[in-house]
Amino acid sequence: QKEVEQNSGPLSVPEGAIASLNCTYSDRGSQSFFWYRQYSGKSPELIMFIYSNGDKEDGRFTAQLNKASQYVSLLIRDSQPSDSATYLCAVNPSGGYNKLIFGAGTRLAVHP
Amino acid sequence: EAGVAQSPRYKIIEKRQSVAFWCNPISGHATLYWYQQILGQGPKLLIQFQNNGVVDDSQLPKDRFSAERLKGVDSTLKIQPAKLEDSAVYLCASSLYLDRANQDNEQFFGPGTRLTVL
Numbered sequence: 001q002k003e004v005e006q007n008s009g010p011l012s013v014p015e016g017a018i019a020s021l022n023c024t025y026s027d028r029g030s031q032s033f034f035w036y037r038q039y040s041g042k043s044p045e046l047i048m049f050i051y052s053n054g055d056k057e058d059g060r061f062t063a064q065l066n067k068a069s070q071y072v073s074l075l076i077r078d079s080q081p082s083d084s085a086t087y088l089c090a091v092n093p094s095g096g097y098n099k100l101i102f103g104a105g106t107r108l109a110v111h112p
Numbered sequence: 113e114a115g116v117a118q119s120p121r122y123k124i125i126e127k128r129q130s131v132a133f134w135c136n137p138i139s140g141h142a143t144l145y146w147y148q149q150i151l152g153q154g155p156k157l158l159i160q161f162q163n164n165g166v167v168d169d170s171q172l173p174k175d176r177f178s179a180e181r182l183k184g185v186d187s188t189l190k191i192q193p194a195k196l197e198d199s200a201v202y203l204c205a206s207s208l209y210l211d212r213a214n215q216d217n218e219q220f221f222g223p224g225t226r227l228t229v230l
Contacts, residue, residue, distance in 0.1 A: 003124050003141065004154070008152075011190050031212055041201055042223070043222060043223055043224050044155065044221050045221070049214060049218075051214065062149075078137070084126035088154050088155075090154075097160075097167060097168075097210050097211055098143060098160075098207055098209065098210055098211065098212060098217055098219070099157060099160060099168060100155075100219065101157075102154030102155045102156070103154050104152065104154045105153075105154050
């Protein structure tokens with residue numbers, strides 16, 4: 001069973017701080033990795049994609065991938081109350097075309 | 113560009129009744145997905161279509177769930193008979209291609225249908 005694990009949270013950070021969200025996956029052959037944001041009662045929306053080891057930055061967001069440790073993380077710099085949402089880690093498993101396996105998500109709360 | 117459309121947005125039924133959900137993907141998207149998202153969990157893929165053919169239905173409970181995409185555009189997901197544990201949000205998503213999992217082949221999600229089974 002291919003799995004994606006996330007800490008359910010909630011992760012509470014003050015406004016302006018760095019939020020760090022973590023994800024581990026079991027399928028060593030996984031090729032690409034996604035972070036989705038889901039506001040309460042809304043559908044998921046893609047915020048970051050990464051497939052190479054190392055860091056990838058996009059604005060206030062940085063995704064980090066370590067395939068040897070089977071670990072993906074998302075850093076949100078200068079966190080804002082509008083970042084309060086559930087962050088879903090999704091993995092494209094080996095042999096799965098454009099199939100995604102999602103973790104349960106980490107709920108982030110940014111307080112003023 | 114219009115997004116993924118789904119209807120109805122909400123549905124309440126009694127257990128053992130049947131229900132159907134409809135999805136219209138983004139124009140030109142060949143691949144369509146149905147996900148089930150139970151409260152507090154991430155979306156779980158139920159079925160994946162490429163045009164009107166099924167690519168992956170390994171997690172679809174085939175004794176009660178069925179789905180079709182007859183003309184390679186719209187899709188319908190049906191549950192018959194429904195159980196209490198089917199209460200969830202059913203999300204439809206679409207992407208341009210089947211064979212690339214990258215930022216250029218993003219899966220776009222519809223607003224979902226919230227199903228409550230009493």
